[in-house]
Amino acid sequence: MNRKELEQRLRQELALPYYNAKIAERDYSESEFQEMKAQLQADIEQYARDYVNESNANG
Template sequence: MNRQELETRLRQELAIPFYNAKIAERDYSESEFQEMKAELKADIEQYAHDYVNETNTNG
């Protein structure tokens, strides 16, 4: 899949409609997509965890 298709699938599968990936314009395999998706999901979860913990700590 190309960069546009990859971005579209990430937006749909992770429910982040305005996400714009900063990735190279080339073809990506399904395994590369799954890896990027897993990394992005982990980053989002870590951000949410850190934000919630920070908010709860600071009141």
């Protein structure tokens, strides 16, 4: 899949309608997509945990 298809799938599968990836213009394999998706999902979850912890610490 190309960059545009990869972005569309990430938006759809992770429910991020306005997500714009900063990735190279080339073809990507399904395994590369799955790795990117897993990493992005982990980053989002970590951001949410950090945000909640920071909000709780600040009262």
